[in-house]
Amino acid sequence: MLCQFTFENFKSFKNEAFLDFCAEPISEHQDSLIIDIDSEKFLPVISIYGPNGGGKSTVLEALAYLRKIVVRPIIATKANEEISDEEQKLLVRSSDIDKYHRFDKDCENQPIKFSVMFRFKENEYQYELWILKGEIVKENLYYKKIGTKKVIIVFERTLEECVIGEDIEFVSVEKVKKSLPLLSYIGAFYDIDIIDSVIHWFFSIEFIDYDNPIRDMEILIPKQDADRKLFFDMLKQMDINIMDIRIERDGEGHIKNIFTKHKIAEKIYEIPFQEESSGTRKIFSCLARINKCLQKGSVLIADELDAKLHPKLLRFIIELFTDTEKNKSGAQLLITSHDIVNMVREIFRRDEIWFCSLSPDNDSCLYSLISFKDERGKTPRKDAVYGKRYIEGLYGADPYIDKGLKWGD
Secondary structure, three states: OEEEEEEEOEOOEOOOEEEEOEOOOOOOOHHHOEEOOOOOEEOOEEEEEOOOOOOHHHHHHHHHHHHHHHHHHHHHOOOOOOOOHHHHHHOOOOOOOOOOOOOOHHHHHOOEEEEEEEEEOOEEEEEEEEEEOOEEEEEEEEEEEOOOOOOEEEEEEEOOOEEEOHHHOOOOHHHOOOOOOHHHHHHHHOOOHHHHHHHHHHHHOEEEEOOOHHHHHOOOOOOOHHHHHHHHHHHHHOOOOOOEEEEEEOOOOOEEEEEEEEEEOOEEEEEEHHHOOHHHHHHHHHHHHHHHHHHHOOEEEEEOOOOOOOHHHHHHHHHHHHOOOOOOOOOEEEEEOOOOOOOOOOOOOHHHEEEEEEOOOOOEEEEEOOOOOOOOOOOOOOOOOHHHHHHOOOOOOOOOOOOOOOOOO
16 A cells, blocks of 8 residues: 655656645545554545646656666566566666756756655555665665554665664675665565565556557456456446457467457447557556456556546546445555546545646646645635636646747748
């Protein structure tokens, strides 16, 4: 369970950005909250709004970047193990340029900072990582048993020294390169429960990036009969009239074509998958991942999830996470969106709606609706028309360009 995530000096964010899944003490949608064993309450969903270029996607990218730094060295050590397609993508180094804030020259010589707090099984963890020009200049890991106050140090690392706790007292930390996270090194070469739990949590995060059009052509169908039935039952609930698919293969077993099966007036019709609408193709690419997260209680992160989806379909997906009968394992959904149809109090709590705005200095700012204060110092009322006020620019993250382009004479 993701509790809090902060980052600083990353792309459009010069100053610290803070994303909080801890529920505020407000009255709306109490029955949708995830309640942990110590009665702490957490949000099942956060949707981030704002203008294009305002920094929405960067929030998700920051967490993805931290995850990649941690898990890639572990994947690279899987010499004799099968590496999945998703893991193979994490091995690619082409995007590993310095991602510090470009609009202030001083930021080049300052570290990119990440800090994440999460819960896994019976413990709450705090992991912190600072990177400067490819070197780890600070890295800390702490944990405590949920429901207690005693914080236990796993390690505290700087360029000058490394302090280790009892859990890893036999680890040879002097062998760790400055460019390698200590967490990754221990996870790759030692079998330690606390470290394995942290690594497992990072691996469990599911990212969906629809900036890549190839995603629209992906078909993810569960293999197990029960999961497969659930998949097509959910399509039916979405009013998508597809009862099954048929895969056509060539003589060597390679996929030649894929057909969707539609039942109309007791007759079965087949349509090539590529002829389905872009929205339907998108549902096929993400619904299996959604089910996986719901079953395992993990975090699903999706950029522009609403693109090509009817607002009712987006609402259906959101309600899979906010309905505790369907989300029994405490899964969480973090998305960016431009959809204002669903930006209503019937769907979201005020602490589940977040905004990104961009200052004149090209410095992004992240904040929740519940934390926003108008010129009178007032926070938005729970009965406000959120979407209307957002369009009017009253929440500080104007979704529209102030001035149109002036085309010649």
